[in-house]
Amino acid sequence: MHVAVKKLNSEQENFAAALMTLLNRDQTTEFGIDETVAEVIATVRHRGDAALYLYTRKFDGFDAEARGLEVPRFRLMQALDAIPPKQRDALQYAVDRVTAYHQKQNQQSWSYTEADGTQLGQKITPMQRVGLYVPGGKATYPSSVIMNAVPAKVAGVKELIMVSPTPGGEFNDMVLAAAVLAGVDRVFRVGGAQAIAALAYGTETIPAVDKITGPGNIYVATAKKQVFGKVGIDMIAGPSEVLVIADESVDPDWVAMDLFAQAEHDEIAQSILLTQSELVAERVQQSINRLLPTMERAEIIQQSLKGNGALIVAESRDKLIAIADEIAAEHLEVFTEDADQLAQEITNAGAIFIGPYSAESLGDYCAGPNHVLPTSGTARFSSPLGVYDFQKRTSMIKVSRQGAQSIGENASILARGESLTAHARSAEYRLDDAGANDRVELSKGK
Amino acid sequence: MHVAVKKLNSEQENFAAALMTLLNRDQTTEFGIDETVAEVIATVRHRGDAALYLYTRKFDGFDAEARGLEVPRFRLMQALDAIPPKQRDALQYAVDRVTAYHQKQNQQSWSYTEADGTQLGQKITPMQRVGLYVPGGKATYPSSVIMNAVPAKVAGVKELIMVSPTPGGEFNDMVLAAAVLAGVDRVFRVGGAQAIAALAYGTETIPAVDKITGPGNIYVATAKKQVFGKVGIDMIAGPSEVLVIADESVDPDWVAMDLFAQAEHDEIAQSILLTQSELVAERVQQSINRLLPTMERAEIIQQSLKGNGALIVAESRDKLIAIADEIAAEHLEVFTEDADQLAQEITNAGAIFIGPYSAESLGDYCAGPNHVLPTSGTARFSSPLGVYDFQKRTSMIKVSRQGAQSIGENASILARGESLTAHARSAEYRLDDAGANDRVELSKGK
Numbered sequence: 033m034h035v036a037v038k039k040l041n042s043e044q045e046n047f048a049a050a051l052m053t054l055l056n057r058d059q060t061t062e063f064g065i066d067e068t069v070a071e072v073i074a075t076v077r078h079r080g081d082a083a084l085y086l087y088t089r090k091f092d093g094f095d096a097e098a099r100g101l102e103v104p105r106f107r108l109m110q111a112l113d114a115i116p117p118k119q120r121d122a123l124q125y126a127v128d129r130v131t132a133y134h135q136k137q138n139q140q141s142w143s144y145t146e147a148d149g150t151q152l153g154q155k156i157t158p159m160q161r162v163g164l165y166v167p168g169g170k171a172t173y174p175s176s177v178i179m180n181a182v183p184a185k186v187a188g189v190k191e192l193i194m195v196s197p198t199p200g201g202e203f204n205d206m207v208l209a210a211a212v213l214a215g216v217d218r219v220f221r222v223g224g225a226q227a228i229a230a231l232a233y234g235t236e237t238i239p240a241v242d243k244i245t246g247p248g249n250i251y252v253a254t255a256k257k258q259v260f261g262k263v264g265i266d267m268i269a270g271p272s273e274v275l276v277i278a279d280e281s282v283d284p285d286w287v288a289m290d291l292f293a294q295a296e297h298d299e300i301a302q303s304i305l306l307t308q309s310e311l312v313a314e315r316v317q318q319s320i321n322r323l324l325p326t327m328e329r330a331e332i333i334q335q336s337l338k339g340n341g342a343l344i345v346a347e348s349r350d351k352l353i354a355i356a357d358e359i360a361a362e363h364l365e366v367f368t369e370d371a372d373q374l375a376q377e378i379t380n381a382g383a384i385f386i387g388p389y390s391a392e393s394l395g396d397y398c399a400g401p402n403h404v405l406p407t408s409g410t411a412r413f414s415s416p417l418g419v420y421d422f423q424k425r426t427s428m429i430k431v432s433r434q435g436a437q438s439i440g441e442n443a444s445i446l447a448r449g450e451s452l453t454a455h456a457r458s459a460e461y462r463l464d465d466a467g468a469n470d471r472v473e474l475s476k477g478k
Numbered sequence: 479m480h481v482a483v484k485k486l487n488s489e490q491e492n493f494a495a496a497l498m499t500l501l502n503r504d505q506t507t508e509f510g511i512d513e514t515v516a517e518v519i520a521t522v523r524h525r526g527d528a529a530l531y532l533y534t535r536k537f538d539g540f541d542a543e544a545r546g547l548e549v550p551r552f553r554l555m556q557a558l559d560a561i562p563p564k565q566r567d568a569l570q571y572a573v574d575r576v577t578a579y580h581q582k583q584n585q586q587s588w589s590y591t592e593a594d595g596t597q598l599g600q601k602i603t604p605m606q607r608v609g610l611y612v613p614g615g616k617a618t619y620p621s622s623v624i625m626n627a628v629p630a631k632v633a634g635v636k637e638l639i640m641v642s643p644t645p646g647g648e649f650n651d652m653v654l655a656a657a658v659l660a661g662v663d664r665v666f667r668v669g670g671a672q673a674i675a676a677l678a679y680g681t682e683t684i685p686a687v688d689k690i691t692g693p694g695n696i697y698v699a700t701a702k703k704q705v706f707g708k709v710g711i712d713m714i715a716g717p718s719e720v721l722v723i724a725d726e727s728v729d730p731d732w733v734a735m736d737l738f739a740q741a742e743h744d745e746i747a748q749s750i751l752l753t754q755s756e757l758v759a760e761r762v763q764q765s766i767n768r769l770l771p772t773m774e775r776a777e778i779i780q781q782s783l784k785g786n787g788a789l790i791v792a793e794s795r796d797k798l799i800a801i802a803d804e805i806a807a808e809h810l811e812v813f814t815e816d817a818d819q820l821a822q823e824i825t826n827a828g829a830i831f832i833g834p835y836s837a838e839s840l841g842d843y844c845a846g847p848n849h850v851l852p853t854s855g856t857a858r859f860s861s862p863l864g865v866y867d868f869q870k871r872t873s874m875i876k877v878s879r880q881g882a883q884s885i886g887e888n889a890s891i892l893a894r895g896e897s898l899t900a901h902a903r904s905a906e907y908r909l910d911d912a913g914a915n916d917r918v919e920l921s922k923g924k
Contacts, residue, residue, distance in 0.1 A: 057708075118891055119891060119892075119895055121888075122888040122891040122892050122895075123892070125884075125888045126888065126892060129885075133598055136588060136590065136600070137600070142582060144582065150845075151832075152579055152845065152846050152847060154582070154583070154847075155822075155830075157825040159858065159859050160825075160858070172896075173896050174892070174895065174896070175892055175896065206895055242858045242859045243859045261714070261854065261856065262503070263859065264856070264858075264859035264860060268707070283907075285907070286904075286907050286908075289900060289903055289904045289907055290904050292900040292903075292904070293898070293900040293901045293903075293904040295900070296898060296899070296900040296901070297898075327899070327900055328897075328899045328900075329898075329899065329900065333900065371876075372876075375874065376601075379603040379606075379872075381872050382872065382873070383872065383873035383874075383875060384601075384872055384873070384874050384875065385875050385876075385877075386597075386874065386875065386876040387876055387877070388908075389877045389878060389879050389881070389882040389908050390875050390876055390877040390882075391877075391882075391886070391889075391904045391905055391907070391908055392904070393889050393893060393898075393901040393902070393904040393905045394875075394877055394882065394885045394886060394889045394905055394908070395873070395875050396889070396893075396901060397888065397889040397892045397893065397901075397905075398885055398888050398889055398892065399596075399598065399875050399877060399885055399889075400598050400875075401598060401600075401873035401874075401875055402873065405873075406870075408707070410707065410710070411870065411872070412605065412606070412688045412710075412870070413605050413688045413689045413709065413710035413870055414710060414870055415870045415871035415872075416871060416872075416873050418871065420866070424852075424857065424858070424859055424860055424861045425861035425862060425864065426825075426827050426828065426829065426830055426857070426861075426862075427828070427829035427830070427841070427847035427848065427851075427862050428821065428829075428830050428832065428847075429829060429830065429831050429832065429836050429840070429841050429845050429846075429847055430817075430818075430831075430832040430833055430836055431831075431833070431835045431836040431837075431840055431845060432835060433835050435835070436835040436836075436837075436840065438571075439575075439840045439844055439845055440837070440840060442567075442568040442571045442572065442843065442844050443837075443839050443840045443842070443843040443844055443845075445564055445565060445568040446565070446568050446569070446572060446620070446621055446843045446844065447839060447842075447843060449565050449568075449620065449652055450618075450619050450620070450621065451774075452739070452742060452743075452775075452839075453742070453773070453774045453775065454735060454738040454739040454741070454742040454773055454774075454775065454779065455739045455742070455839040455842060455843075456839070457735055457738075457739075458732075458735045458736050458738070458739040458837045458838070458839040459837055459839045459840055459843075461729075461731070461732050461735055461837070462732075462834075462835050462837055462840070
């Protein structure tokens with residue numbers, strides 16, 4: 033079993049176009065899904081729990097009306113006992129490290145007072161209630177529960193609600209255990225667009241939330257888009273990607289295995305090596321071929337590397353940096369002698385893993401930073417999931433009587449420039465010098 | 479000319495439902511717009527500048543091919559001279575105050591080192607290039623240019639590009655002057671969905687950006703939604719709203735004028751008074767009736783107050799706070815004896831104006847904080863436009879060899895729990911104890 037990974041060189045004639053084709057970031061929309069999802073949402077809004085019972089019977093094959101939508105607290109605690117102690121300890125280890133990192137993201141309210149007594153500031157408050165979607169079936173990842181739940185709890189969210197589809201009503205114990213350890217408050221057995229609708233609008237049993245986060249299939253993603261505005265949502269994740277920048281200082285087997293770790297997710301995952309050395313590209317290709325047959329998920333890895341993988345040789349350090357910024361990878365591993373320096377110079381990436389001991393898989397589970405990262409080049413303008421995604425800011429403005437004189441006068445000039453005269457007069461009311469405005473005239477009417 | 483504003487009382491039987499009806503936050507989508515906009519975007523992607531010339535000829539009635547899409551620098555500087563000095567000074571005053579406030583929002587990169595040498599951090603970098611949409615026609619607001627441009631420049635955005643539709647190719651001088659003073663780098667005469675498409679995908683003349691902000695009509699808003707993912711966008715703004723909380727300590731004329739200032743924007747704007755006092759509600763209603771005939775935009779104000787205005791009496795302080803948090807107003811004015819305390823207790827609002835000198839109109843122009851605020855109740859989960867909207871975060875992870883031992887071991891356990899064995903083996907490669915993993919076996923193959 034082999035796979036010849038596509039090779040590109042920064043000096044080849046059509047490099048820019050070839051890179052664009054490789055990244056293939058045009059979203060395709062499947063027709064019909066929008067309508068189906070809109071109908072599910074309307075039904076849940078209209079019929080509440082009754083709709084959830086119906087969909088759960090149909091899609092998950094269990095009777096939530098008889099058995100209950102909510103997973104009782106004792107069942108959550110049972111899950112903690114049901115998993116092997118080694119796994120429980122590893123989950124706790126991850127929760128602890130992820131919590132420690134995210135606590136550094138906590139933002140403080142601030143304010144300042146100007147010479148005339150005017151106070152300006154920014155108040156930070158947590159969202160009241162947040163919903164966390166956890167996919168069921170083959171992609172049931174306890175690490176995803178931790179990465180979504182911990183920043184919300186660190187932010188101070190009062191109630192964190194988890195929803196997940198459960199075939200036959202049965203939950204994966206490791207997922208439930210992760211939920212308990214990460215601080216999830218309530219868990220409901222419902223998935224799909226119907227779960228998103230329930231979180232957005234509320235039903236008799238499931239309370240409406242302020243924001244919904246967490247990954248899901250195309251129906252879940254479409255439902256999140258449709259309820260956006262009623263509630264907040266996180267980014268819609270695209271295929272997962274890794275870009276590994278390597279030189280001769282790193283074992284090519286390590287690079288190959290890290291490319292595999294990304295590729296094993298699914299056929300649409302993308303693993304790219306970027307190097308200034310033809311020799312490194314060749315050695316990594318050799319490691320890929322030697323190690324591939326030893327992998328449990330060799331088929332998926334082969335498909336992913338064949339379809340979306342690439343070995344890119346950059347002819348200069350500047351080119352290498354420009355290509356990395358263009359790719360704006362979700363995960364960027366920098367395994368070079370000058371890794372610290374390179375990591376500073378590259379500005380577009382969700383997370384940068386610096387030096388050969390910083391395998392992406394450590395970050396996926398328990399290094400501390402979040403594993404929910406901007407995909408498909410969106411690292412150009414967006415950020416990892418964090419505490420800031422569960423807090424909101426409010427501007428605080430307390431203008432003193434003295435401060436109102438200069439601010440009010442200028443506001444009045446600008447408002448009249450925009451022909452918004454009620455704005456102008458509202459500002460002029462606050463001026464002491466009644467002669468300069470229409471206060472006197474208006475007061476006569478009293 | 480009078481208007482009887484709707485009255486609600488927190489104790490009336492159907493209060494919750496009446497409040498929901500008043501807020502009327504269900505988005506309606508107009509059919510056909512999605513398809514029209516999708517076609518415009520596809521045409522601009524495919525034909526570039528040629529498409530922009532076509533649309534500009536059609537919609538703005540000027541020949542951008544002959545006269546140029548870009549506004550030359552000298553024309554921008556001319557605008558500064560063309561406006562009255564008093565207006566220029568007021569614009570500069572606004573730029574200075576808005577800059578001073580937004581500088582406090584600048585975030586710093588941080589990192590920390592653990593006992594075993596592992597370094598974790600978060601790098602903050604500005605976006606490279608940002609597009610600012612400025613509506614043309616009647617809603618041409620220089621203040622909007624300042625409020626969008628300043629946070630981008632404070633964030634460190636390298637190139638800020640403004641686009642705006644110009645009837646006959648002619649710009650409003652005050653808008654151009656605001657652009658110059660606020661630090662806009664380049665200005666293009668193109669609007670509508672075609673301008674959004676150009677900013678998202680780039681044309682021969684207009685460079686592609688990383689994020690697009692600024693208000694626009696339904697075509698612009700729809701185009702922003704459709705290009706989201708390729709580029710970042712800001713929130714899609716709904717109708718503007720003010721909630722005024724007042725007691726007997728404030729002049730009811732001031733309250734009435736502040737309600738007018740919101741209502742004069744357009745018929746769909748919303749102005750609500752919330753008070754614990756029947757008397758205050760009555761007095762404000764009287765002020766409304768007395769002042770309304772004196773207003774330049776009386777017709778619009780009357781329509782807005784009649785359709786969407788309300789005077790709400792809350793029967794207790796707790797009820798008042800709960801109602802304010804439920805409304806989650808874009809602008810909240812708190813004009814009560816205990817304004818400071820109330821402003822702390824209310825958590826959902828875009829901006830809080832504390833005390834009678836803090837008229838919203840001061841904040842609209844030059845108090846310092848941003849006037850782009852979350853509308854339609856989205857203050858429950860989102861924030862004013864700020865410097866943070868033009869920066870992105872990157873997680874930085876540098877695991878030491880010693881740190882890789884415990885992190886790697888736990889990552890391996892969790893990865894195997896998720897059946898992701900390439901992840902596990904990638905982590906195990908980093909362990910010193912080769913016996914605990916498959917390193918030895920794999921090395922034999924070399």
